[in-house]
Amino acid sequence: MSTLVALARAQAVTEGRAQPIATVRHLHVHDRPLVLIPLAMAGEANAPLAAMLGTSPTDRHLLVVGQPRNRDERFAFAADLAALVLPYVDSFRGTEEPVAVDRGRDVRYRYVDAPQIWVPNTGGVEFLKLLGRSTRFRRVDGDYPVHPSVPLLGRWLTFFASTSEVPGSSLLLNAVQxxxxxWATGQSAAEDAQLAVQLAWIVDGAREAHNVENGPVAGPDTDPDFDNHVLAPLIAASSPDLPKVLEELLLPTWEQMWKALALLRGMDAGSRVASRWDLDKDAYSGHVQGIEEGTPPQPRRDGAVAAAARLQRLETAAARYAVQRAFDDPLVMAEHRLAGTAFGATVTLAKADRIDDTGKRPVLRPRIMVVTAETVRVEPGATLTSPARPSQKAKVISVTAGPAGTEVLLELSGGMGRKLVAEPGSVPAVGEKLLLTTLSEAYRPGGALPEPEQTPWTHGGPPVAQDGPWSGQPDQQ
Structure with missing residues (x-):
């Protein structure tokens, strides 16, 4: 927990209401999301009991498994779920847009929009991940065949669950996170996992949060007491009242999900949210293309090289997301100012036409002097960036304590055009206030990885060919 979040939690306790810890929204909220509330029997390994889903508050569908321990009924549930989820996913495979690549020398195409699924909590994400794993390898013929839509549903659920691990992705989101x-509430992060309580802290305050503590669960696991006294007798008797009981159980969470979406939608999106959504559209378009080209389902386990490459991508995405959030949001940047990796300053001197001719050819290298009253924890030679000019680098030449504050001499490069004269406004002017930080959005190339066939023996050696049509066998149920 960061210092400012801890302070916000303490203030929430004092004031009896959740405190904002962001000034802008850091994720994309779709105009037509698919809200999906899964429910599983407590004590059963991912045995689906019910699901409520739909794309608007008034458009909801309830799926119920009468006997969750029955294998055939579970896969019938998967087929019914596929009949609702797959049309939604496919509805975005319409118009495409061109995207320039290779510095404008080539072009590729992606879909102009992508689907977005919302679940109540991290347990819902894990439920979809396990359901995808248990269905994507199922056969549509032979012993124990399933409906042809079930393996395809499994591939899509696995895709969405995989993207949920990518920091900044908005294809599969959970409401509590x-x-x-x-917002920071006056309770622990574990208590925030209860959607109703967390939402009450934000909307109505601590008193109402206390009143809803014992309300219906948001899934995916049911309450053991509910299982023993309500659910078990209904299942044992194959009661026709089961759907009605489960609908009443899920309806409060359904309403809370749409209330949470409305809260988030009411915030202005950060300026870099759209670019991250573009990456999500790329991922969606690529997965559609892979399915159309007949690529096999995702393997149960990544090989050593694939796992290392994925870890590298996740680390890069996490670093980029942290920088983008800070650049978009002064409250997030405040954490970095407390840590000394960012500071606010005022330009006191500027030489915009300075030329460095010590190299093979002269280059434009303006210098500016800034003064700040904040603590500066950077050394000469460090490179700083300003969110106002993210493509421009500022090299620290000197740091000097003065009567008006700390004076920092900076040498600028990049973001000023290709000529020896800086473009208007590209060099900060005297009197301009700047925010300078060691954070940077600059591209960071990943480390070189061997080909899968050259996997070293310390990591299992080259991959061994698997039997069957795919690179993995069906999970046993």
Whole structure:
């Protein structure tokens, strides 16, 4: 927990209401999201009991498994779920847009929009991940065949669950995590996992949060007491009242999900949210293309090289997301100012036409002097960036304590055009206030990885060919 979040939690306790920890929204909220609330029997390994889903508050569908321990009924549930999820996913495979690549020398195409799924909590994400794993290898013929839509559903659920691990992705989101990114309540992070309580802290305050503590669970696991006294007798008797009981159980969470979406939608999106959504559209378009080209389902386990490459991508995405959030949001940047990796300053001197001719050819290298009253924890030679000019680098030449504050001499490069004369406004003017930080959005190339066939023996050696049509066998149920 960061210092400012801890302070916000303490203030929430004092004031009896959740405190904002963001000034802008850091995720994309779709105009037509698919809200999906899964429910599983407590004590059963991912045995689906019910699901409520739909794309608007008034458009909801309830799926119920009468006997969750029955294998055939579970896969019938998967087929019914596929009949609702797959049309939604496919509805975005319409118009494409061109995207320039290779510095404008080539062009590729992606879909202009992508689907977005919302679940109540991290347990819902894990439920979809396990359901995808248990269905994507199923056969549509032979012994124990399933409906042809079931393996395809499994591939899509696995895709969405995989993207949820990518920091900044908005293809599969859970409500409690999204709310915690923007508000701090006066309770622990574990208590925030209860959507109703967390939402009450934000909307109505601590008193109402206390009143809803014992309300219906948001899934995916049911309450053991509910299982023993309500659910078990209904299942044992194959009661026709089961759907009605489960609908009443899920309806409060359904309403809370749409209330959470409305709260988030009411915030202005950060300026870099759209660019991250573009990456999500790329991922969606690529997965559609892979399915159309007949690529096999995702393997149960990544090989050593694939796992290392994925870890590298996740680390890069996490670093980029942290920088983008800070650049978009002064409250997030305040954490870095407390840590000394960012400071606010005022330009006192500027030489915009300075030329460095010590190299093979002269280059434009303006210098500016800034003064700040904040603590500066950077050394000469460090490179700083300003969110106002993210493509421009500022090399620290000297740091000097003066009567008006700390004076920092900076040499600028990049973001000023290709000529020996800086473009208007590209060099900060005297009197301009700057925010300078060691954070940077600059591209960071990843480390070189061997080909899968050259996997070293310390990591299992070259991959061994698997039997069967795919690179993995069906998970046993």
């Amino acid at each position: 999204a709310l915690a990114l923007h």
